[in-house]
Amino acid sequence: MSDNLFAREFFKETVFSDRNLMTPHYTPPILPFREKEIGLLSKNLSLCLRAQKADNFFLYGKTGTGKTAVTRHVLAQLNAFATQKGLLAAGYYINCRQHNSKYQILSKLIKEFFPAENFMGYSASFVYEKVLDFAKKGNQSIIVLDEIDKVKDVDELVYALTRGNDELVNGGLTLIGISNNLTFKDRLDPRTKSSLCEQEVVFPPYNAAELKKILQERTLVAFKPLVVEESAINLASALAAQESGDARTAILLLLRAGDLAEKNNSFKVTDQEVLAAKVRVEEEIILDMISSLPRQQQLVLLAIAELSLQSKGVRRLGLEEETKVLFSGEVYEHYCWKAKELKETLISSRWFRQYISELEMFGLIHTTLSGKGIRGQTRLIKLGFDASKIRNQIEKQLQAA
DNA sequence: CCTCCACAGGAAGCGCAGGAGT
DNA sequence: ACTCCTGCGCTTCCTGTGGAGG
Numbered sequence: 001m002s003d004n005l006f007a008r009e010f011f012k013e014t015v016f017s018d019r020n021l022m023t024p025h026y027t028p029p030i031l032p033f034r035e036k037e038i039g040l041l042s043k044n045l046s047l048c049l050r051a052q053k054a055d056n057f058f059l060y061g062k063t064g065t066g067k068t069a070v071t072r073h074v075l076a077q078l079n080a081f082a083t084q085k086g087l088l089a090a091g092y093y094i095n096c097r098q099h100n101s102k103y104q105i106l107s108k109l110i111k112e113f114f115p116a117e118n119f120m121g122y123s124a125s126f127v128y129e130k131v132l133d134f135a136k137k138g139n140q141s142i143i144v145l146d147e148i149d150k151v152k153d154v155d156e157l158v159y160a161l162t163r164g165n166d167e168l169v170n171g172g173l174t175l176i177g178i179s180n181n182l183t184f185k186d187r188l189d190p191r192t193k194s195s196l197c198e199q200e201v202v203f204p205p206y207n208a209a210e211l212k213k214i215l216q217e218r219t220l221v222a223f224k225p226l227v228v229e230e231s232a233i234n235l236a237s238a239l240a241a242q243e244s245g246d247a248r249t250a251i252l253l254l255l256r257a258g259d260l261a262e263k264n265n266s267f268k269v270t271d272q273e274v275l276a277a278k279v280r281v282e283e284e285i286i287l288d289m290i291s292s293l294p295r296q297q298q299l300v301l302l303a304i305a306e307l308s309l310q311s312k313g314v315r316r317l318g319l320e321e322e323t324k325v326l327f328s329g330e331v332y333e334h335y336c337w338k339a340k341e342l343k344e345t346l347i348s349s350r351w352f353r354q355y356i357s358e359l360e361m362f363g364l365i366h367t368t369l370s371g372k373g374i375r376g377q378t379r380l381i382k383l384g385f386d387a388s389k390i391r392n393q394i395e396k397q398l399q400a401a
Numbered sequence: 402c403c404t405c406c407a408c409a410g411g412a413a414g415c416g417c418a419g420g421a422g423t
Numbered sequence: 424a425c426t427c428c429t430g431c432g433c434t435t436c437c438t439g440t441g442g443a444g445g
Contacts, residue, residue, distance in 0.1 A: 377440050
């Protein structure tokens with residue numbers, strides 16, 4: 001065998017028949033337990049195929065409940081059918097995380113509408129007119145705005161698009177907004193709300209039985225036969241169901257479990273791999289979260305981690321294993337000292353408290369108000385995760401900057 | 402009982418960066 | 424290119440809370 005760098009990896013035995021099918025980019029052809037939602041959407045959108053404007057839809061539900069998958073699926077079917085029959089209807093998918101303003105979304109649209117032309121640097125009103133021009137030719141366009149809560153000027157965007165509709169004699173624009181933020185709707189202007197939410201679909205979380213079915217079907221196509229044990233699927237779906245009912249994390253759990261099985265050369269995915277994968281996935285999320293924190297907040301967390309480690313040194317003599325409880329004031333002092341040492345600017349104690357409560361919201365620390373006992377009214381702070389891991393991660397971050 | 406301590410967390414305001422309007 | 428506006432991170436100031444101590 002050659003000793004090319006990739007030879008070993010290339011010929012290595014794998015547990016997957018197609019690993020790509022376990023990644024979030026993949027939209028499965030069949031979406032179990034979403035027949036009702038698919039039916040609602042397709043029934044409504046079929047109006048577009050008969051050259052009529054359909055109702056605007058607003059879809060919401062937590063991440064990994066199939067909102068995006070369902071919409072993409074319906075859109076793909078509609079586009080295929082329209083092309084085949086030569087109908088002037090098409091769906092366009094836009095992720096608003098990448099295109100997060102009215103102008104950006106409209107320019108993205110005209111690039112899709114007129115792929116041959118180049119529209120660099122045109123004014124907002126020109127772009128808007130161009131969108132209407134396309135509709136005036138009789139086109140029925142379905143515009144999917146995924147993560148619509150990320151758009152800065154949603155009210156203006158929705159207003160522009162729906163009002164444009166009123167001016168059109170033929171052709172039309174149908175909006176489908178997708179959001180996982182449940183409070184988003186309340187932030188909208190009442191007029192925007194009524195025009196965007198002509199129909200609403202709520203995507204409920206999956207329960208354990210549903211997740212199990214989803215995982216079973218996915219492993220059938222993505223894994224080699226007999227690799228994944230039945231009980232491993234049960235465990236993964238139970239874990240994901242109690243966590244969030246999120247299909248994405250359930251699938252990610254199995255993907256990582258598969259990776260681990262390969263790494264350990266066991267080529268079997270059992271409960272053990274799934275449990276190990278859960279720890280790893282959680283760790284990934286936490287370390288990721290830490291690295292996205294602002295610098296000063298990282299310092300605050302570092303101070304907590306260092307203090308917890310110090311106290312552990314003392315307590316190692318005793319039998320106590322759990323992390324020590326820290327006082328808010330004590331942590332602030334250590335933070336100031338640490339920040340001075342690193343020649344960082346200091347934040348006020350008020351903002352420090354703000355950071356503390358944010359860290360708690362992220363689940364990185366736990367705090368309780370000291371009702372009884374020590375120092376009157378203060379917050380008792382406890383680290384949520386392994387102190388040395390957190391410390392290492394932050395120190396790596398600080399050095400990188 | 403009152404006062405002090407050590408903090409929690411709300412309200413207002415300040416400086417700044419970046420986008421919109423002209 | 425210019426000012427104007429707005430949102431954001433943060434400070435300053437303030438009121439509230441509950442145990443400790445005189």
